[in-house]
Amino acid sequence: MSNNCGREKEKLIMYQAFDKMQRHFPMSAGDGAYSYSRNSQLQREVLDGAKEMVRDAIIEKLDIKSLLSASINTFRIIDLGCSIGPNTFSAMQHIIEAVKDKCHYQFSADSSNIIPEFQVFFNDHVNNDFNTLFRSLPVDRSYFAVGVPGSFHGRLFPSGSIHFAHSSCAIHWLSKLPEMLLDEKSPAWNKGLIHYVDAANTAVVNAYVAQFDKDMEIFLSARAEEIVPGGMMVLVSPFSGYRYLKFFGSSLMDLVNEGMLDESLVDAFNVPVYFPSPEDMTKVVEKNGCFSIERIELTYPQSKLVDEADAKSLMTNLRAVLEGVFINHFGSKIADEAFSRTILKSEDISAWMKANYEKPCQLFVVLKRK
Amino acid sequence: MSNNCGREKEKLIMYQAFDKMQRHFPMSAGDGAYSYSRNSQLQREVLDGAKEMVRDAIIEKLDIKSLLSASINTFRIIDLGCSIGPNTFSAMQHIIEAVKDKCHYQFSADSSNIIPEFQVFFNDHVNNDFNTLFRSLPVDRSYFAVGVPGSFHGRLFPSGSIHFAHSSCAIHWLSKLPEMLLDEKSPAWNKGLIHYVDAANTAVVNAYVAQFDKDMEIFLSARAEEIVPGGMMVLVSPFSGYRYLKFFGSSLMDLVNEGMLDESLVDAFNVPVYFPSPEDMTKVVEKNGCFSIERIELTYPQSKLVDEADAKSLMTNLRAVLEGVFINHFGSKIADEAFSRTILKSEDISAWMKANYEKPCQLFVVLKRK
Numbered sequence: 001m002s003n004n005c006g007r008e009k010e011k012l013i014m015y016q017a018f019d020k021m022q023r024h025f026p027m028s029a030g031d032g033a034y035s036y037s038r039n040s041q042l043q044r045e046v047l048d049g050a051k052e053m054v055r056d057a058i059i060e061k062l063d064i065k066s067l068l069s070a071s072i073n074t075f076r077i078i079d080l081g082c083s084i085g086p087n088t089f090s091a092m093q094h095i096i097e098a099v100k101d102k103c104h105y106q107f108s109a110d111s112s113n114i115i116p117e118f119q120v121f122f123n124d125h126v127n128n129d130f131n132t133l134f135r136s137l138p139v140d141r142s143y144f145a146v147g148v149p150g151s152f153h154g155r156l157f158p159s160g161s162i163h164f165a166h167s168s169c170a171i172h173w174l175s176k177l178p179e180m181l182l183d184e185k186s187p188a189w190n191k192g193l194i195h196y197v198d199a200a201n202t203a204v205v206n207a208y209v210a211q212f213d214k215d216m217e218i219f220l221s222a223r224a225e226e227i228v229p230g231g232m233m234v235l236v237s238p239f240s241g242y243r244y245l246k247f248f249g250s251s252l253m254d255l256v257n258e259g260m261l262d263e264s265l266v267d268a269f270n271v272p273v274y275f276p277s278p279e280d281m282t283k284v285v286e287k288n289g290c291f292s293i294e295r296i297e298l299t300y301p302q303s304k305l306v307d308e309a310d311a312k313s314l315m316t317n318l319r320a321v322l323e324g325v326f327i328n329h330f331g332s333k334i335a336d337e338a339f340s341r342t343i344l345k346s347e348d349i350s351a352w353m354k355a356n357y358e359k360p361c362q363l364f365v366v367l368k369r370k
Numbered sequence: 371m372s373n374n375c376g377r378e379k380e381k382l383i384m385y386q387a388f389d390k391m392q393r394h395f396p397m398s399a400g401d402g403a404y405s406y407s408r409n410s411q412l413q414r415e416v417l418d419g420a421k422e423m424v425r426d427a428i429i430e431k432l433d434i435k436s437l438l439s440a441s442i443n444t445f446r447i448i449d450l451g452c453s454i455g456p457n458t459f460s461a462m463q464h465i466i467e468a469v470k471d472k473c474h475y476q477f478s479a480d481s482s483n484i485i486p487e488f489q490v491f492f493n494d495h496v497n498n499d500f501n502t503l504f505r506s507l508p509v510d511r512s513y514f515a516v517g518v519p520g521s522f523h524g525r526l527f528p529s530g531s532i533h534f535a536h537s538s539c540a541i542h543w544l545s546k547l548p549e550m551l552l553d554e555k556s557p558a559w560n561k562g563l564i565h566y567v568d569a570a571n572t573a574v575v576n577a578y579v580a581q582f583d584k585d586m587e588i589f590l591s592a593r594a595e596e597i598v599p600g601g602m603m604v605l606v607s608p609f610s611g612y613r614y615l616k617f618f619g620s621s622l623m624d625l626v627n628e629g630m631l632d633e634s635l636v637d638a639f640n641v642p643v644y645f646p647s648p649e650d651m652t653k654v655v656e657k658n659g660c661f662s663i664e665r666i667e668l669t670y671p672q673s674k675l676v677d678e679a680d681a682k683s684l685m686t687n688l689r690a691v692l693e694g695v696f697i698n699h700f701g702s703k704i705a706d707e708a709f710s711r712t713i714l715k716s717e718d719i720s721a722w723m724k725a726n727y728e729k730p731c732q733l734f735v736v737l738k739r740k
Contacts, residue, residue, distance in 0.1 A: 071441075074529070117528040126504050126505055126507070127505065129501065130504060131500055137496070144527055145520075150515075156514065158443075158487040160441075161444060
């Protein structure tokens with residue numbers, strides 16, 4: 001048994017206290033018209049864009065022989081910020097297929113006996129709709145499925161128990177909003193805007209970056225405890241895709257101008273997401289020191305939604321992602337009005353997308369526990 | 371890596387197919403007036419009645435030194451048929467306290483460094499209300515919490531991954547109803563009754579026993595794969611407590627007599643629970659052969675509900691347990707009517723309880739993986 005159990009226990013308690021302080025906004029639950037489970041093509045495109053690279057990382061860089069042994073024949077995978085499917089099932093199945101193939105390469109002498117058992121831990125915030133997730137688990141899955149409620153900005157698993165960690169479209173969510181964005185006296189006050197992507201003010205950007213650095217340091221410290229030496233972590237995060245946030249902001253301002261919403265409510269609202277660059281991520285990983293960077297780059301996946309300027313689907317996807325955080329701040333009525341108005345502007349947004357075409361871009365990171 | 375991975379994989383798939391065939395009836399969800407979370411005193415009494423014995427089993431019979439090592443410092447506990455709390459949290463905390471105390475006894479030289487990390491797997495059917503379970507997890511827990519959807523009549527966990535299995539008020543649920551109970555031509559046709567406890571007909575009892583034997587053999591085979599050698603399993607099951615089922619049966623027959631319900635619907639209904647005796651359980655454990663019996667006996671816990679003849683609370687508790695299976699067969703309207711009428715008869719039932727007092731009794735089993 002390791003000698004730092006006492007320290008570990010203290011940490012566990014600290015992490016839980018931290019977890020409790022946070023506000024969480026899950027993807028829209030259930031399987032209704034505006035649910036995440038029916039409106040997650042955007043995340044699907046991010047996932048599909050990374051698939052070949054995930055497979056390459058496993059085949060080229062994961063040493064399964066060193067992770068498994070006569071006494072450890074279970075390969076444990078975690079999906080951090082899994083939401084409610086179906087994307088998470090596709091991602092997990094893809095990883096398992098690649099690990100099985102790597103087993104065959106590494107143990108070619110007697111390949112029928114070397115496939116481990118797989119256990120997949122689906123993680124998301126405690127207010128994620130795990131009932132929907134569990135009820136839609138693929139019936140023909142070849143793994144033991146487990147749900148893990150809690151913030152990934154904290155400890156979730158026992159020390160040294162995880163072989164592969166995956167997170168797609170999740171690490172850009174901040175654990176909380178930097179307070180100075182809401183402070184009239186701060187240079188980072190983000191008046192009339194709801195995100196840094198539209199802000200000319202670098203103080204606003206810096207406030208977001210500082211919060212991302214803090215969150216990612218806690219994230220990496222927790223994962224460093226949980227992932228076995230030689231274990232792998234793949235992080236995929238949107239980078240360009242969210243320049244559409246401003247359309248929701250402008251719908252909110254329309255409501256202000258029509259006297260339906262108090263402007264101070266918009267001033268007091270910012271979307272708590274930061275889209276890290278390779279440089280941002282390199283900095284925090286190097287500072288943490290527990291992981292080697294195997295690959296880090298911006299990649300340019302196919303996006304039917306963007307290439308076809310399908311603004312309606314795109315806005316409906318973003319609604320499923322943002323509904324929780326909007327409703328929490330503005331209430332259901334205003335949130336619904338802001339989303340409906342934005343979706344009604346689909347033709348204009350589509351025209352804007354064509355005139356301002358930008359190839360969709362995402363951050364792809366492969367880390368290995370030292 | 372073990373040599374039977376291929377065989378394991380086949381088994382896993384077989385178990386899942388089996389799981390899919392079954393009908394599952396969870397305890398009443400949420401936290402409303404008739405929910406299980408607010409109406410589980412009966413199960414709490416069973417649990418409390420077993421607490422001291424669970425602790426004794428851990429202190430006297432669990433060799434923690436042999437289960438943990440330098441490379442394995444996580445102690446994994448499963449609660450099979452956990453439902454939605456709060457009883458499961460109390461049971462898990464109690465087990466963890468006892469294991470910690472045993473650690474101190476076994477590693478007394480340097481007791482501050484030997485407490486393992488704990489991971490608790492909360493298991494119930496996929497249609498259990500895991501959202502409620504997760505949202506009511508104790509905030510000051512000292513373990514990593516995980517939810518596992520699926521039938522315990524099948525594999526749920528990787529081979530050799532579990533150190534302690536617990537199940538209270540769950541193993542008496544059959545995976546399905548013996549078909550012959552519903553067959554007019556069978557000697558086991560249970561006409562006009564809803565359970566074997568009221569049946570004079572031994573063919574009915576035998577049909578229930580045969581199904582229990584089949585289910586428990588599958589249960590034990592699955593657990594034998596999952597629990598490490600030296601690992602412990604505690605099973606607690608009500609034995610006498612459910613002689614009250616007949617009152618629900620008689621309310622159904624009242625509805626038949628008033629023309630509100632077709633008698634054939636009652637004939638086609640039986641509650642799928644069998645309350646095993648020490649002899650029943652000994653037989654299946656010995657046939658399975660993978661576990662040693664450390665303790666098996668009927669015990670007589672304190673029951674305020676029974677001792678005070680509190681029929682109203684008792685019937686409301688049973689409603690939370692039985693609602694799913696009644697609604698599935700009769701629909702909500704008839705089920706609600708049958709429950710309401712039974713609860714309205716509380717004074718009569720209370721008088722019957724006093725006149726026919728029987729000390730509540732439960733089966734307590736401690737097994738150890740050979």
